[in-house]
Amino acid sequence: MTVKASEILIENISKDLFLTNWRQQNSDSLYKDFFNNFSLKIPFKFKGSSASIVLKSKFVLEENNKGVLIKLYSNITKPLAFSLAVGVLSSLISIIFYYNIIFLIFIPILLSFIFLATFYWNTLKISEKYLNKIKENYI
Numbered sequence: 001m002t003v004k005a006s007e008i009l010i011e012n013i014s015k016d017l018f019l020t021n022w023r024q025q026n027s028d029s030l031y032k033d034f035f036n037n038f039s040l041k042i043p044f045k046f047k048g049s050s051a052s053i054v055l056k057s058k059f060v061l062e063e064n065n066k067g068v069l070i071k072l073y074s075n076i077t078k079p080l081a082f083s084l085a086v087g088v089l090s091s092l093i094s095i096i097f098y099y100n101i102i103f104l105i106f107i108p109i110l111l112s113f114i115f116l117a118t119f120y121w122n123t124l125k126i127s128e129k130y131l132n133k134i135k136e137n138y139i
Contacts, residue, residue, distance in 0.1 A: 001080060005040075005057070006127035007071040010135050015063040040074060040130070042122050053079055055123070070134065072127050079119050087112035 010018065041052040055074040062069040087108030095101075 001077050002073050002075050005072045005074045005123050006131055007069060008128075008131040008135055009067055009069050011067040013067050015061055015068050018061070018068045040072075040123075040126065042119065042126055044119065044122060053082075053119070055079075057127075070131060072131060074123065074127070076119075076123075079116070083112040083115040083119070084108075086115055 038057055040055045040057040042055060043050055043052050045051075055076065055078070057072055057074040060071045060073060062071065087110075090111050091108040
């Protein structure tokens with residue numbers, strides 16, 4: 001499942017000029033691999049320990065009358081599956097200890113939502129910083 005993580009507009013530049021400048025700064029092999037498939041590391045903290053979740057991402061460039069619009073798309077299948085697993089596991093544990101059907105319904109939804117919301121905000125912050133860094137190189 002691929003979603004748009006962030007986008008940024010680089011004003012007063014054409015798509016061809018942007019790509020030419022990008023190729024001059026980087027090798028052609030990096031250009032081809034980078035725009036089609038790169039890994040975006042998203043830090044995630046849980047109970048004091050931190051880890052990084054790696055997302056396969058890609059850039060999509062669109063040209064409009066104001067400049068070049070760079071969109072960053074990321075594949076969130078892995079975090080989505082992880083959040084659902086966390087929710088289901090916790091609900092099974094709560095059923096074993098409390099024998100309450102309400103826990104079976106609400107805890108997986110609540111925990112999955114909390115995990116995905118936290119992950120979304122972290123992804124948004126990292127992707128915006130990354131795109132701003134690219135924009136700084138071309139202004």
